[in-house]
Amino acid sequence: MKIAKPLGLTGQVPATLDNRGADAIAAPLVAEAQPAKRVATVVFVGDDFAMGPLAPNFRDAFLQGLRDLGWVEGTNFRLEQRSAKTRELRPATAAEIVKLNPDVIVAAGPAAFAYGPVAPEAALRTQFWSPIRGIPIVFAGVSDPVAAGMVQSLARPGGTMTGISYLGVELNPKRLQLLKEALPELTRVGSWCRPTINCVSAWSARSKGLPFRSV
Numbered sequence: 001m002k003i004a005k006p007l008g009l010t011g012q013v014p015a016t017l018d019n020r021g022a023d024a025i026a027a028p029l030v031a032e033a034q035p036a037k038r039v040a041t042v043v044f045v046g047d048d049f050a051m052g053p054l055a056p057n058f059r060d061a062f063l064q065g066l067r068d069l070g071w072v073e074g075t076n077f078r079l080e081q082r083s084a085k086t087r088e089l090r091p092a093t094a095a096e097i098v099k100l101n102p103d104v105i106v107a108a109g110p111a112a113f114a115y116g117p118v119a120p121e122a123a124l125r126t127q128f129w130s131p132i133r134g135i136p137i138v139f140a141g142v143s144d145p146v147a148a149g150m151v152q153s154l155a156r157p158g159g160t161m162t163g164i165s166y167l168g169v170e171l172n173p174k175r176l177q178l179l180k181e182a183l184p185e186l187t188r189v190g191s192w193c194r195p196t197i198n199c200v201s202a203w204s205a206r207s208k209g210l211p212f213r214s215v
Contacts, residue, residue, distance in 0.1 A: 046083035050110035060175025094130035112139035143168030
């Protein structure tokens with residue numbers, strides 16, 4: 001798991017990688033720790049249409065990671081949570097987030113595509129794309145942030161986005177290769193995928209010459 005870590009609140013994301021997700025999330029708040037008076041604002045963004053409601057343990061783990069770094073909700077930052085119930089509500093949700101004037105946005109999975117300044121190709125695949133510009137966005141659970149135009153590279157993300165990639169594009173073909181080696185007689189592969197999310201396993205299987213069916 002590779003994480004590009006941002007610093008500051010200027011929308012610039014430096015060229016570093018780290019292995020701690022909480023670091024990547026907390027780093028944009030470091031500038032707020034200097035005055036020690038102002039309470040920073042973090043907006044936790046999901047997307048009910050694409051992934052359903054955020055699991056409580058996701059939020060709990062996020063808050064625990066920040067506590068480990070000295071950031072306590074209600075003490076030195078406040079947490080707002082937003083998620084569009086339908087795809088048509090994405091523009092209104094984006095406007096609401098901007099109105100909160102957050103110091104950093106944390107976007108889970110598909111929300112990064114819905115609200116991030118992504119590449120035109122990725123934007124065309126996202127219904128009611130509503131990009132939020134000028135505010136640092138930390139994403140979690142994105143397969144290929146470089147191809148999506150979220151970052152320039154894993155080593156030097158640039159722009160206003162950074163976060164955690166699970167490297168699905170690189171790892172899924174390898175997983176299928178290992179499966180094929182373990183089961184040489186394998187002729188068909190199935191995978192569970194949400195219908196609103198492009199399933200990386202599909203082209204991975206086809207690249208190995210295996211019929212693929214997503215469920």
